[in-house]
Amino acid sequence: MNSALLVNIFRFIMLLAIQIVIFNNMNFLGYISPFPYLLYIILYPVNGNRAGLIFSSFLLGLIMDMFCNSGGIHATACVILAYYRPYIFKFSFGLSYEYQTIRLNESLTPERFSFILVSVLLHHIVLFTLEAFQFKFILDILLRTLFSTIFTIITSIIIIYLIKPHKR
Amino acid sequence: MQQIFNFIIRNSNRLLFLLLLGISLALTIQSHSFHRSKVISSANFLSGGVYERINHINEYLNLRTENEELVLENARLKSLLFNKEDTTKLPLPDSIKGVKPADIIVSKVIHNSYNTHENYITINSGANDGIRQDMGVINSKGIIGVIDNTSPRYATVISILNMKSQINAKLKKSNHFGSLTWDGKSTGFVQLEDVPRLASIRKGDTIVTGGQSVIFPEGINIGTVDKIQTKENSSYYVINVKLFNDMTNLGHVYIIKSKDREELINLEKKGKDE
Known part of the structure; x- marks a missing residue:
């Protein structure tokens, strides 16, 4: 139990650091940047404390906002994703997800991929809608959501494979 | 219960x-x-400090362009020094013909965003260096933005690539003015709105800051006219302005501290109260 907590704290700090130092400076085609810091929320233990997840996601988003000068958009998107995570689990893995021990950082099955896809999509739609804040940019919002989702998923999967514990 | x-x-x-x-x-x-x-905001101790560290590394990668710009500016300043009659022609940021006395503070960009609709720049000097809200920020090529928040050691700047930003600007050759906004599309272009159709404008004309704002002194370069559009049912032009500055690559900046600012604001307030 204690080691799981330590792993989570370590993940929280490392993902934030990578996001701020490297990925925030990536601007494909001028406006697309991936947000792999979401992996913290995605990889949080399935049966872990839910209130803890919601609160730590809020902090995660707030720190991102501080660095991006963006008010509260990352915090909002992260809190919404953290709250609806069990529903996305139910959607991707079926009703009995609580009784399985799902480990996302093993081989990539269609269920795991759909879970990551839906999570990232939900977060990005909220994020870019709040960022534009006006309906006349609806096309822009959809475009940014689409491209950023693709890049976030690619970088997330690469990171998952990189930190995967080696089997012996 | x-x-x-x-x-x-x-x-x-x-x-x-x-x-x-x-x-x-x-x-x-x-x-x-x-x-x-x-x-x-990124003007606080934590994020400002982290950005400064990151910037120390990034600086090395940009040393060449930064040096080139400094050399160019040195050459310009030297030409000023040796040919004193040039002083009247060049739009110097400080003491434009003695009309608006202003102080210049030199600072450095430590974080620059340009990929959202509301972009902010973080610089590494703050309230301790005398920076306050609503001061103008420029560099050797043209304007960059307006100071937004300050902390003791850092400050954030509302970039001109921010849809909230509105800056008074005019044509260099005449005195027709309008307000400079951004439509959120391209980082190389901003829009000049509310210029009356009476004004004669051609592609390539230079746009400079207008004397109406208390933030910038008159005559600081902004960009050149790229495309002229007319809104339907309106007697105003919307002009696409190509910026002199590459907003995606900023190094040292100057902050303009206008001495007349408080006097002007007080005067205008007095007029409104009466």
Whole structure:
């Protein structure tokens, strides 16, 4: 139990650091940047404390906002994703997800991929809608959501494979 | 009473979610109004410090372009020094013909965003160096933005690539003025709105800051006219302005500290009160 907590704290700090130092400076085609810091929320233990997840996601988003000068958009998107995570689990893995021990950082099955896809999509739609804040940019919002989702998923999967514990 | 406690315990996650959602939405909405919250900005100790560290590394990669710019500016200043009659022609940021005395503070960009609709720049000098809200920020090529928040050692700048930014600007050859805004599309272009159709404008004309704002002195370069459009049913032009500055690559900047600012603001306030 204690080691799981330590792993989570370590993940929280490392993902934030990578996001701020490297990925925030990536601007494909001028406006697309991936947000792999979401992996913290995605990889949080399935049966872990839910209130803890919601609160730590809020902090995660707030720190991102501080660095991006963006008010509260990352915090909002992260809190919404953290709250609806069990529903996305139910959607991707079926009703009995609580009784399985799902480990996302093993081989990539269609269920795991759909879970990551839906999570990232939900977060990005909220994020870019709040960022534009006006309906006349609806096309822009959809475009940014689409491209950023693709890049976030690619970088997330690469990171998952990189930190995967080696089997012996 | 028992039931209330039961309700709170049963729905603790939902209540926590709603509380945090409320806080973050409030911060979001606040950030879209003009002057933003002081807490969640990169001018604070933590993020300012981290950005400064990162910038120390990035600086090395840009040394060549930075040096070239400094050499160019040195050459310009030397030409000023040796040919004194040039002084009247060049739009120097300070003491334009003695009309607007201003101080210049040199600072460095430590973080620059340009990929969202509302972009901010973080610089590494703050209130301790005498920087206050609503001071103008320029570099050797042209204007960059207006100071937004300050902390003792850092400050954030509303970039001209920010849809909230509105700066008074005019044509260099005549005195027709308009307001400079950004449509959120390209980092190389901004829009000059509300220029009357009476003005004769050609592609390639230079746009400079107007004398109407208390933030910038008159005559600082902005860009050149790229495309002239007319809105239907309106007697105003919308002009696409190509910026002199590459906003995606900023190094040293100058902050203009206008000495007349408070006097002007007080005077205008007095006029409104009466």
